[in-house]
Amino acid sequence: MTDNKYKKLGLSLLFDGLGMASYIIPGIGEFADILWAPLSGWLMTRMYKGNIGKAAGAITFIEEALPGLDIIPTFTIMWVYTYVLKKKEVKEIIDIDPS
Secondary structure, three states, X not given: OHHHHHHHHHHHHHXXXXXXXXXXXXXXXXXXXXXXXXXXXXXXXXXXXXXXXXXXXXXXXXXXXXXXXXXXXHHHHHHHHHHHHOOOOXXXXXXXXXX
């Protein structure tokens, strides 16, 4: 579990770096965003399953598609939300003696 956690962190940093790389080459970056936006949304849904992954994928797509928002590290924010902020459900089983 821990290995997968840090693998996702590494991928998140890489993908956020790729998204921000469009600022390096002015003019070409906007074209690259047209290709990167759907790919980044799809990657987010593969990294994080369920409804939260779908929502994050949509947000990532919008963030990458709109000009000027590439600076937001959505993959890393999602990692922090998943592994740092989100509380795990704790289910406590209480046995009751019927007698």
